[in-house]
Amino acid sequence: xxxxxxxxxxxxxxxxxxxxxxxxxxxxxxxxxxxxxxxxxxxxxxxxxxxxxxxxxxxxxxxxxxxxxxxxxxxxxxxxxxxxxxxxxxxxxxxxxxxxxxxxxxxxxxxxxxxxxxxxxxxxxxxxxxxxxxxxxxxxxxxxxxxxxxxxxxxxxxxxxxxxxxxxxxxxxxxxxxxxxxxxxxxxxxxxxxxxxxxxxxxxxxxxxxxxxxxxxxxxxxx
Amino acid sequence: xxxxxxxxxxxxxxxxxxxxxxxxxxxxxxxxxxxxxxxxxxxxxxxxxxxxxxxxxxxxxxxxxxxxxxxxxxxxxxxxxxxxxxxxxxxxxxxxxxxxxxxxxxxxxxxxxxxxxxxxxxxxxxxxxxxxxxxxxxxxxxxxxxxxxxxxxxxxxxxxxxxxxxxxxxxxxxxxxxxxxxxxxxxxxxxxxxxxxxxxxxxxxxxxxxxxxxxxxxxxxxx
DNA sequence: TTATATGATAAAATCAATTTTACCTATTGA
DNA sequence: TCAATAGGTAAAATTGATTTTATCATATAA
Numbered sequence: 247x248x249x250x251x252x253x254x255x256x257x258x259x260x261x262x263x264x265x266x267x268x269x270x271x272x273x274x275x276x277x278x279x280x281x282x283x284x285x286x287x288x289x290x291x292x293x294x295x296x297x298x299x300x301x302x303x304x305x306x307x308x309x310x311x312x313x314x315x316x317x318x319x320x321x322x323x324x325x326x327x328x329x330x331x332x333x334x335x336x337x338x339x340x341x342x343x344x345x346x347x348x349x350x351x352x353x354x355x356x357x358x359x360x361x362x363x364x365x366x367x368x369x370x371x372x373x374x375x376x377x378x379x380x381x382x383x384x385x386x387x388x389x390x391x392x393x394x395x396x397x398x399x400x401x402x403x404x405x406x407x408x409x410x411x412x413x414x415x416x417x418x419x420x421x422x423x424x425x426x427x428x429x430x431x432x433x434x435x436x437x438x439x440x441x442x443x444x445x446x447x448x449x450x451x452x453x454x455x456x457x458x459x460x461x462x463x464x465x466x467x468x469x
Numbered sequence: 470x471x472x473x474x475x476x477x478x479x480x481x482x483x484x485x486x487x488x489x490x491x492x493x494x495x496x497x498x499x500x501x502x503x504x505x506x507x508x509x510x511x512x513x514x515x516x517x518x519x520x521x522x523x524x525x526x527x528x529x530x531x532x533x534x535x536x537x538x539x540x541x542x543x544x545x546x547x548x549x550x551x552x553x554x555x556x557x558x559x560x561x562x563x564x565x566x567x568x569x570x571x572x573x574x575x576x577x578x579x580x581x582x583x584x585x586x587x588x589x590x591x592x593x594x595x596x597x598x599x600x601x602x603x604x605x606x607x608x609x610x611x612x613x614x615x616x617x618x619x620x621x622x623x624x625x626x627x628x629x630x631x632x633x634x635x636x637x638x639x640x641x642x643x644x645x646x647x648x649x650x651x652x653x654x655x656x657x658x659x660x661x662x663x664x665x666x667x668x669x670x671x672x673x674x675x676x677x678x679x680x681x682x683x684x685x686x687x688x689x690x691x692x
Numbered sequence: 693t694t695a696t697a698t699g700a701t702a703a704a705a706t707c708a709a710t711t712t713t714a715c716c717t718a719t720t721g722a
Numbered sequence: 723t724c725a726a727t728a729g730g731t732a733a734a735a736t737t738g739a740t741t742t743t744a745t746c747a748t749a750t751a752a
Contacts (some may be wrong), residue, residue: 256537258735282704292737294517295704301521314479314743316704329624336563336625362673402553404530405628459628481705505734515707520735537713539734612727 250461253286262299262359263288269308269319271380272418280309280317306408324469327416337406338455341394345468346444349396360385360392361436368429376423383414386421388433393439394436413458420462427457429469480529484512485522492531492542494603495641503532503540525678531638547692550639554682557636560629561678562671564617569667572619577663582613583608584659599646604627606637612655616662616670636681643685650680 265285266272280300282293289296300317303309310318345353362386370380387410394403431454438447462468489510491497503523505516512519523540526532535540568576587608592611594605610633617626655676661670 256735283702293704294520294706294738295736297517298520298524298735300523302528305525315703315745326624329622332622333628336559339561399552399555401549401556401632405556405632409624409628460477479705506732516734517708517736518706521705537734538715 257291258295260295260320261291264289265299270415274319276319276322294309327459327468330412331455335452335455337409338451341397341402341406342447343444344397345394346442348398353396357392357439360389364389364432368425371425382444416462417458420465420467424461424463481518482513484514487512493638497542499542499545501542521570531594537595545691546584550682550691553632553635554678557632558678560632561674564620564629565670566667567620567666568617571621577621580615580662582611587612587655594648639685640681643688643690645682645688
């Protein structure tokens with residue numbers, strides 16, 4: 247999602263993206279030991295390349311690298327989810343406000359386009375087709391990125407991206423569907439964007455994030 | 470400074486800290502090519518270990534890793550400095566407010582202690598002894614960390630730490646002394662902390678950061 | 693029995709060697 | 723003269739091999 251992009255063709259880069267999404271989408275579980283020999287087979291790269299990848303992920307806090315004891319997938323907790331959500335809120339609210347104030351026609355068009363793609367996916371989800379959750383979540387991410395894309399700070403957007411991804415992991419671990427509520431909120435955010443109503447957008451975004459947190463916690467799969 | 474700590478004795482970890490501080494303190498200059506063979510000699514580790522380190526630093530945005538063309542020290546720009554400063558402000562103001570509201574006696578004692586160490590250093594700097602800038606800046610960092618340490622979110626503190634370090638690099642690149650003004654502001658921040666006057670502390674912090682930015686830009690060594 | 697030490701094993705960290713990729717130069721053809 | 727391309731070189735990326743470290747089981751002493 248918000249991963250740092252180098253050469254997409256390179257084997258190391260491919261493996262990095264695969265491992266990263268596997269963590270984000272819960273195919274590699276929190277706390278799981280990441281043994282090098284095993285991963286080497288699973289992802290088809292050598293130990294050195296693997297270690298480069300795991301060091302990057304450790305730097306992103308998606309993996310824990312302790313002492314000389316190798317690597318684990320970062321654990322989850324209620325406390326951490328609340329911190330992640332609060333930080334996402336702080337960053338996204340701020341960026342949203344700036345973006346609404348500065349966005350031009352080009353920005354508006356991108357927002358509309360991003361919402362359209364997301365909306366199509368959300369319709370499909372609504373009618374029971376949960377086959378491509380990854381694409382759905384990528385579109386979700388792209389819509390939120392589009393909203394804040396006129397904030398004027400790539401540093402802010404990258405930082406937000408990293409936090410957003412960790413938030414996403416919690417949503418995926420809770421793995422219970424909340425698409426209908428989210429879809430409505432997305433529509434409301436779009437409407438606010440077109441009216442440049444930052445205050446209302448912030449209010450909806452706050453509810454959007456808090457709703458996600460409480461929904462995730464209610465499933466009881468986190469703590 | 471805010472680097473991720475693993476085993477401090479390990480050769481790879483030692484080299485990581487050295488390279489990181491060399492970037493932060495301008496001994497490795499912005500845009501500089503980081504050739505593996507050269508670094509191997511300079512830091513006494515093998516190419517694989519070196520690549521792990523550079524991948525971590527690339528993930529922190531202190532190093533640029535593009536395509537299959539190796540590694541460069543991240544470049545600097547006026548725009549980037551402004552973004553970094555704005556993000557530091559957003560995070561630190563928020564954390565400060567929370568911390569002032571929640572801090573207990575233990576927290577106050579830590580703040581006083583951190584300021585005392587910094588203050589001693591600042592006196593030394595004032596009287597012309599600029600021999601240990603690194604320790605000075607580490608104490609600066611520790612004081613600001615102490616102020617926000619009761620904010621209740623380690624995620625927020627770590628994110629802030631990363632941004633703070635990039636801000637620090639700009640200060641070091643400008644390499645012109647501003648210790649007297651900063652020292653006065655630090656004293657004011659301490660007084661605010663003891664009175665729990667978050668509003669005034671935020672105001673001073675804003676000036677503290679903006680002052681640093683304008684001072685750095687005035688030297689003409691950034692753009 | 694408990695604590696400490698010793699040795700074996702498995703895994704991680706580091707190193708050295710190979711393969712691949714990019715970059716520069718020179719040469720050829722338009 | 724310029725563009726395009728092929729060849730050679732230097733550096734990066736990846737691999738496989740070696741060294742180091744941690745962990746677990748067993749034995750020995752308090």
